[in-house]
Amino acid sequence: MHWRQISILGVGLLGGSIGLAVRSAIGNCKLVGWGHRIESLRRAEEIGAIDSFHTDVASAVTGSDLVVLCTPVGTFEDILKQIAPALNADCLVTDVGSTKRSVVKAAEKWLGPQANFVASHPIAGSDKRGVEFARADLFTNALCILTPASRTPPHAVHQIESFWKMLGMRIIHLSPEEHDQRLADISHLPHVLAAALVAMQDDSALQLAGTGFLDTTRIAGGDGGLWKDILLDNADNLGDSLKRLREQINHVMHLLEKQDQKTLQTWLATAADRRAQLLERKLREMKSE
């Protein structure tokens, strides 16, 4: 695939990083930006994440081979509706949203069920906000989940896969439903817990925070507007994750009341072992690619 023009809709951390990563992977590709804040668009242009920008979204996608939606998930449907009439017939469309059922549904509605839309979720990011934190290597060796619908044309899936591979990503496929269920557990729930852990503290306790507390709550630093969209869009799965987490809490409360040394130690040690295995696997993945 020769990418001649790519539109990046939303030039924050992710959109900006895509621009920089494309730039460092291939030459001769025109990068067109769009966004609400003119300041961010200018900044993205300055750092070379985009070549030019439009403030009208239909103009921003005209003539492109690929459009990447990098705005909050709550804006996707409206953007898809607006760009639909302006897209080239063979233009590919993808997104970087953290939920997948809603965007797949919106794309089927506004672009048609056989459109070249392939939903993506690159598992990369930061608690830092804005294009000033964009990095060309943000996606290197990270995982990208594609959730093509049953009627998505195979060549579109193949091309979107090539695009993320070009940025250094490893690819897996899941159904939109599986994606949203698993991400509720592994990403959306941790975000809620990190925020809850900050929210429940008195100032007097916060004074005593060590590096452990700072690490545990790092992701709570993420953008509230962006995360509000994600959590509400995946409310059903996240509600289930929260229930299961609450059961774990009730279990520990019970062990504390009973002063059950043995079961508590096993519970803690099992979690420690499981995390150690996960970390080992992650480090291996990072090195091997």
Place this chain on the structure above:
Amino acid sequence: MHWRQISILGVGLLGGSIGLAVRSAIGNCKLVGWGHRIESLRRAEEIGAIDSFHTDVASAVTGSDLVVLCTPVGTFEDILKQIAPALNADCLVTDVGSTKRSVVKAAEKWLGPQANFVASHPIAGSDKRGVEFARADLFTNALCILTPASRTPPHAVHQIESFWKMLGMRIIHLSPEEHDQRLADISHLPHVLAAALVAMQDDSALQLAGTGFLDTTRIAGGDGGLWKDILLDNADNLGDSLKRLREQINHVMHLLEKQDQKTLQTWLATAADRRAQLLERKLREMKSE
């Protein structure tokens, strides 16, 4: 205060780091180790964290100016009982435990209420275990909480304060009760949550873990035996912390059910702001000292 001989009881990460830190701060101080595992004692000797060791705890404290308890909190009472008859009359005793009510009580019982015992909690550590991860700079610029009892001799408090300052620490004083209450919120609760977050995951979700999940659960990698002691010793306060965290979870579940965008965004943004302020303060503290 001239420290001629210091006994380090328990030569893991903290005990070993104390040895290395004392060594780099002052010359001419004999460091005597004690522990259950001969392998760890030899290793501590090899890296210079101790000069010699005993496998009998009474012998290990004989002739020392200072004894530092660095074993799990569940072992303190038994060790205090064993060392009491062997201590020099003016020997200072402290500990590095993460709970303070129980050790203050045990010291009053076995050493006497006017003994030179000053409970300490240096807020420094790692999820790494063992003397091989000991570092001379582990305590630099970190906070040390002292919880002297009402009858603790002031000169003892002063000398223990000097000891931790010599290792680069900032000092604050709290009552044992205040300490245990605040630490339940800011340290013991995060540990339980990190472990719960690992425990409730399916393997299929763990495959998708990003750096956010790894950070949020880092402290769950801590030693199960050591943490079991801490959590059970502070069960009453921790139970209260867990209840308050559960209320936060219930609040979020309610907002998700109602799809209450505004309240959820405010809740997330407030947590993000509070954590940003905390981080800023922590970075300032690190630099200024």
